[in-house]
Amino acid sequence: MTEPRPPAPRHATIRQAVATALRQGEYSAHDLSRLVGIPEKAVAGHLEHLAKSLPAHGERLTVTSPKCLACGYAFPDRMRLTRPSRCPQCRGTHLAGPVFRIVR
Secondary structure, three states: OOOOOOOOOOOOOHHHHHHHHHHHOOEEHHHHHHHHOOOHHHHHHHHHHHHHHHHHHOOEEEEEOOEEOOOOOEOOOOOOOOOOOOOOOOOOOOEEOOEEEEEO
């Protein structure tokens, strides 16, 4: 088993790094965790804080709904920023998580 890599040295806070990445493109929580060097479970907390603080700067966090890869069901009214555990329609667990972006 390989040793986990230490995160790269930062010149910005974690939230600033997440916000910078989301201004440049769309990313899932998994992608953001790899880019910023934090655990995937910690990403949702940072995104919730960003969603509250971005409107003060004229920006907003957009979320593309998660989708079931087995039956195609989209989660249209889901407010949580985490990946759902299973599809309510087919009970499948093969799901694409939400994708995030910051827009003006």
